[in-house]
Amino acid sequence: MRRLGVILWRYWSTSLQAELEYRSNFLVQAFGSSLALAGSIFALTLFYRGGGFPGWTFEEGLVVQGLYSAFSGAIACVLSPNLSRIVQHVEAGTLDFVLLKPVDAQVTLSLRVISPWGLPDLVFGLAVIAWGAARAPARDGSVSLALLAVLFGALIIYGLWFVVATTSVWFTKIYNATEVLRGLLDAGRFPMAAYPAAYRFAFTFVMPVAFMTTVPAELLLGRGQPTMLLGSALIALVLLVASRAFWRFALKSYTGASG
Amino acid sequence: MAEAGAPIIEAIGLTKTFKVAQKPPGFAASVRHFFKRTYKEIPAVTDVSFTIRPGEMVGFLGANGAGKTTTLKMLTGLLHPTAGRCVVDGREPFARTRDFLSAITLVMGNKQQLLWDLPARDTLRLNAAIYGISDADYKSRVDELSGMLELTDKLDQPVRKLSLGERMKAELLASLLHGPKVLFLDEPTLGLDVNAQVAVRAFLRRYNERTGATILMTSHYMADITALCSRVLVIHEGKLVHDGELAALLRRFGTxxxxxxxxxxxxxxxxxxxxxxxxxxxxxxxxxxxxxxxxxxxxxxxxxxxxxxxxxxxDPPIEEVVGRVIGKSQRALPNVVGAEQGA
CATH class of the missing domain: 3.30.70 (Alpha-Beta Plaits)
Structure with missing residues (x-):
């Protein structure tokens, strides 16, 4: 465990160092990141004018929006820079180096780099959650259950994303697929009550975005049943095991870039 | 662990077949290809068997696409053999256990593991963490290897500012930091100028003498092979056509x-x-x-x-000799493998 800690520290410090090597790129990224933040705030004001969704007060809806922003930030920090690199590794043949190191390849591929550009969204999201939850109608919500739900939600997204990224071992041009996934995750911006029943079903069981934002928000606000957490945990577990099995299966047919 | 005297690398009937999509040229064919793919099985390596003893330096020769890299990738656990098996340092490579990966290294002349934007020392520290090398060992190994490679003053420059030769040396340093027993080198001198080639060769020879490491290397530069390897394997169209001493190869085909x-x-x-x-x-x-x-x-x-x-x-250039070996094998070469073995 300690060894893994040292490795992650080296992974992340080198990736941040590399980011700092290019000053102009750093400035452009910082600018882009603040624009994205401004976009999130603008989306929030639109939402406010709409007057909320059935069964959800404005403040409760804010918690969902805050969770969505925090998730997007976390995805931009860890998930998307790492998993989009799998495609590059397969194309350039540098996946060989990942496989040759005595560190679990899935760990390296999932956590190799960290990008600071999701941080503004992450911090903004957390602030919106705190602000919304403090002003929402008082019920006996549970912070620890909500945190668990967030953890499971994160594992669910990770599992799905990793499976899609793994398919690049066969289809190198998979970059679009992760973009589609990103678009679908946008559905998590609003409480599930905002969608027609058929979509709700799909967002819960087909593409489980409900577990990303709505479920943690309901637990935090004391609106949900702890049994939801069980469902969330189950899906997370299944997806994690599936992503690992799928990765091992993919490696059997990995042929390398130069054969 | 391999016992003393026992082979450290063993390939037994190693075979790899790739399934490759076939597409005739033209637009209509592309449309048909989109809906229905036809695949052809391409044998990359067929029934290759050999053994290498600890400390040997063996050259692996063959034309482009002959199956050299595919064989190296099976021996390093990157590719799963279609048939046959291999054992390296007493272990099955494709399981890619921690012990196995710590005992080997693969250096590829056309790819690099060094972090492009950062000084080589950052990659070295990262590798030290990955292989669990202690601070004291790290320091002594970097000092020793960078001294042998004459690279000491280059380790703090960003890798992108190094010359091709310096980058290859730094790549070797990063690949050897964990003290592997078996080195697989795929075109380690690719693209280097003559001076850099000579330096890399001299380093490999000294490294082998000092550590007793086993080396299996491919190269397009025959001088690499003649300078380092007394034994060569020649592979042609996926089949091993010669396994024996380089001198015997020259005697037999290079008269x-x-x-x-x-x-x-x-x-x-x-x-x-x-x-x-x-x-x-x-x-x-x-x-x-x-x-x-x-x-x-x-x-x-x-x-x-x-x-x-x-x-x-x-003496004839070894390219010509290899060309003749390959030429004869195409005209149904009597089984050379074995005839030269142990010569």
Whole structure:
């Protein structure tokens, strides 16, 4: 465990160092990141004018929006820079180096780099959650259950994303697929009550975005049943095991870039 | 762990077949290909068997696409063999256990693991963490290897600012930091100038002498092989066609000598052909292949009949020897493998 800690520290410090090597790129990224933040705030004001969704007060809806922003930030920090690199590794043949190191390849591929550009969204999201939850109608919500739900939600997204990224071992041009996934995750911006029943079903069981934002928000606000957490945990577990099995299966047919 | 004297690398009937999508040219064919793919099984490596003892330096020769890299990838656990098996340092490579990965290294001349934007030292520290090397060991190994590679003052420059030769040396340093017992080198001198090639070769020889590491290397530069490897494996179209001493290979297939003549003025090609096979003839310089028995007579005739300015006799370049091995194997070579083994 300690060894893994040292490795992650080296992974992340080198990736941040590399980011700092290019000053102009750093400035452009910082600018882009603040624009994205401004976009999130603008989306929030639109939402406010709409007057909320059935069964959800404005403040409760804010918690969902805050969770969505925090998730997007976390995805931009860890998930998307790492998993989009799998495609590059397969194309350039540098996946060989990942496989040759005595560190679990899935760990390296999932956590190799960290990008600071999701941080503004992450911090903004957390602030919106705190602000919304403090002003929402008082019920006996549970912070620890909500945190668990967030953890499971994160594992669910990770599992799905990793499976899609793994398919690049066969289809190198998979970059679009992760973009589609990103678009679908946008559905998590609003409480599930905002969608027609058929979509709700799909967002819960087909593409489980409900577990990303709505479920943690309901637990935090004391609106949900702890049994939801069980469902969330189950899906997370299944997806994690599936992503690992799928990765091992993919490696059997990995042929390398130069054969 | 391999016992002393037991082979450290063992390939037994190693076979790899790739499934490759087939597409005829043209738009209509592309549309059909989109809906229905037809695949063809391409054998990349077929029934390759050999053993290598600890401390050996073995050259792996063959044309592009002959199956060298595929074999190396199976031996390093990157590719799963379609049939047959291999054992390296007593372990099955594709399981890629921590012990196995810590005992080997693969250096690829066309790919690099160094972090492009950062000094090589950052990659070295990262590798030290990955292989669990202690601070004291890290320091002594970096000092030793960077001294051998004459790289000490280059480790703090961003990798992108290093020359190609320096980058290859840094790549070797990063690949050898964990003290692997078995080195797989795939074109380690690719693209390097002659000085850098010589430096890398000298390093590999010293590394082998100092650590007793086993080395299996491919190279397009025959000088790498002649300088380092006393034994060579030759692979052609996925099949092993020669396994034995380099000297035996040269004796068996490289009996002809090469005669190089420089002339004061151009002569007719036909005139040169009366002396031996013309390998090349450009301007006033010609290279001829001559049977050894006829060498003295041919030299005498050349001096008498041609306006010779300079004349030298060489061993044939090993490319030509390998070409002849391959050429003979295409005409149903009697099983060379085994005949040369243990020579």
């Amino acid at each position: 002809r000598r090469e005669l190089r003549v420089e002339l004061s003025h151009a002569v007719d090609d036909a005139k040169l052909r009366t002396l031996g096979e013309v390998l090349s003839h450009e301007g006033n310089v010609a290279r001829l292949a001559v049977e050894p028995a006829a060498l003295v007579a041919v030299v005498g005739r050349a001096l008498a009949e041609l306006p010779v300015v300079d004349l030298t006799v060489h």
